[in-house]
Amino acid sequence: MEKQYQIELLDGEYWWGGAVADGIHMPFGNQPFERTLTPNLTPNQAAPILISNKGRFIWSEEPFDFAFTENLLEISNAKGDVQQGEGYLHLRDVYKAVQAKFFPPTSKLPEPLMFTSPQYNTWIELMYDQEEEKILEYAEAIIANGMPPGILMIDDNWQEDYGVWNFHPGRFKNPEKMVERLHQLGFKVMLWTCPFVSPDSSVFRKLMADGLLLKDENGMVAIRQWWNGYSAILDLTNEKAVEWYQQQLDHLVDYYKIDGFKFDAGDPMYYKDTDQSALPTHANGHAEKFAELGRRYRLNEYRACWKMAGEPIGQRLCDKLHSWGDNGLGSLIPNGLAQGLMGYAFTCPDMIGGGEFQNFLANSDQLDQELFVRYAQCSALFPMMQFSAAPWRVLDDEHFGYCLEAAKLHERFGNDILQIAESAALTGEPIIRHMAYMFPEEGFEKVNDQFMLGDDILVAPVVTKGTTQRFVHFPTGAWQDEDGNIIQGPAEQLIDAPLSRLTWYKRVK
Template sequence: MNNQLKLELLNHEYWWGGAVSDGVSMPYGNSEFARQLNPAYTPNQANPLLISNKGRYIWSDKPYNFEFRDGFLNIFDCDGEINKGEGFENLRAVYSAVQERYFPAKGQMLEPLMFTAPQYNTWIELMYDQKEDKILEYAEAIINNGMPPGILMIDDNWQEDYGVWEFHPGRFQKPKKMIERLHELGFKVMLWTCPFVSPDSATYRLLADKDYLIKNKNGSIAIREWWNGYSAVLDLTNPHAVAWYKSKLDYLVNEYGVDGFKFDAGDPMYYRNDDQCEISIHANEHAEYFAKFGMQFTLNEFRACWKMAGEPIGQRLCDKLHSWDTNGLGSLIPNGLAQGLMGYAFTCPDMIGGGEYQNFIANSERLDQELFVRYAQCSALFPMMQFSAAPWRILDQEHFQYCLAAANLHQQFGEEILALAHHAADSGEPIIRHMAFSFPDEEFARVNDQFMLGDHILVAPVVEKGAIERIIHFPVGTWQGDDGSIIEGPCKLNVHAPLSRLPWYRKQS
């Protein structure tokens, strides 16, 4: 079995793949880089795939570690066979080949509203204070401030406890009427859920007796630390545990009219390779089982995933900081492009303004309004966009109007984005595409701050503080801008982009 590999890099060869959170370091090959995928302790999606602009690829059905060093790509610590391919014409050709072979498109779609309208999450606005009256107030404020309705996600702490998927009676008096009202306002409603179960509870004792919980290597029930404390973990390799979990979510759908779910906290970091489960699997594969469970609902969202490219799953980027750097706004485009090149087409950037709540709270008295606007603009022509903090509350009127314009732009492009989503479901091609994917012959491999929406819309958000202009790389062809300008490519231009403008261009020929 070939479970390690050393590959000499070609001249001007660049690579993408591995972990989505490393998109800010892609393309690899120009400097030293290393990543552990065995197991993948990263906060976002991952895939055991590496592809290059010179038409080469690496794939394994099992996780591996890799490094770029001294002109070589080294693959090691793989539990399975490493597959190498070469001879494909360019980045698009090699992506198409590996996608067709290893994660073929299923032809299945998500809920269309995920693409045609903005999403709104209650997390930053309400955090752990999820209450019926406040959720309705938030939803009605969205409408009253002229923003288009879309998906409304009710985040963590709506439930009685982890593993008790019922509305908390102290915070929700009439949850069914609440959801009916949200539907009347034009929203579809998602609820937050996770595979964890609070210990020292009746549910824990029930599931322990049924042997539905993951055990440590010594046979005792595993209690894992995560951001909300310590919990047991459902064994989703056990079909009876899966059926129990599904029955709880189906009840919420049938009894209250819930439309879908945000599936959170299924990261590989909460599992061990030697955990005792119904089926013996690698730590990464638990995230895969969680995703397979969640995609039973056409309205779903995941943040962590493994080897589920090509599947009908909404994939959000991990929580970002309220910052301009590569832990914040600066990561949205490169990491979103990485998602697409790993086969995760149905992508959503993080909550606008940054969804890492502790950082957001720390900055709450000095929020950067310019940053918030540029977050919204950068998200507007992604496949999905998601608000959480209420822009009408935290911004002055001028900055709020810029965010409103970004939300309206997304809605205006809704049917076009939806058509690209259908195409992605059928073909496996990304919705937002790296410049080197759409124009492989024009040396765009290292252009990471603009993207293509399909093959005909070039999007170039401003992602630097204080900037009112930016350099845009135009491929060959005629491009008509949002400002009415006509650009003949190929060329590189410095374009005027005040805070009121998200530069985008449509290919005419």
């Protein structure tokens, strides 16, 4: 039986949690808002958690829906028991309590290179034309243009077919040599993969005969529409299906020396609660099983996920528009902060400039170079940063130079970011942190355009067009910029923020 709950809101109480994509609407509590998590139909991570700055929490092992009205938080359609807690001091205190009880950290860290160097994804640059020669040209150009090497992700369409995880022989004449060359250039190599299987193929017929594919409510193999057409889906509640999938991936690791995988799709929206699987679960549970599989590979990336907080998984924000608004650059900080407050410490913003390829294509003839630079700067002091469209190709020399400086800034901070990530693996705390998380008594609950990197670095990117000055909220203490100037907080101060640099400060102890 589904359960309903009502919680009266306290004066000045604000809440975070539910779905990462709603970070742009957080904190909740000051205006009406509702979210359905049964199932999660957003394109990013979600979890059955809500925490407040007044030290209260809501948690369930199963999905629920919630709504904020003027004075109430209403929980509905709860699929399991909902636990409530209170009496904690503030946002950080209640987060640490919930994290320790419900999703304790594993002490394991994803691949360190994810944090110390930029990532490069071939998607926007090559789209579906993933070919050996073009991939090598892209990698060589990264180095030739002075960009730091790092992780190179070869995206969708390198493979023969969905479910046939071999290099396409027509597009890759010597994939072993290609990977060898990429390693020589200083890159670790990831391949895109997904849990879908194209119908009417020999692999599909074999998996169907072995009972390794998800079935619909009528007991027939489920064929679902997704952005690349219609496909069957591996039943990852079935250990034999997991074993089969891992065999395909392990072959790529062992034979071609692939370093890791970008695990895409697998969103709850492609499953149904009525689907028949080896172990009964709901739509969100199938996404959770997909994420469990990726833990085997230290170099991994997910975009969609259910629960799995505290695990050594790289969690990217969903594909963004080439825009300044809430579906573009304006979403990176609030949604990244939401990831951290839901236990997803190892966060990555979307591809610089916007990774929603149709929107990027539509704007390719009138690319906003200022926007591209601000994307790069906003990403530079996130735990990870990821390029795709080649900045040396789409920008003039001046704007490319600013992006290059952002990449080098990330590399310069790489060891510091890695140390904070190593601490996050042990403690479960976010790497980038909400101002209200770090300074609970200073009224920062609604500050969503700056963040803390660890305990001591305050980062204040520009996220609005044509802006060369911005107000920065300084907490109590002394804050030093990279030129050595010190500002004493608490203060709200108008700061110069030219296009040529990212605004950041270090706490002076």
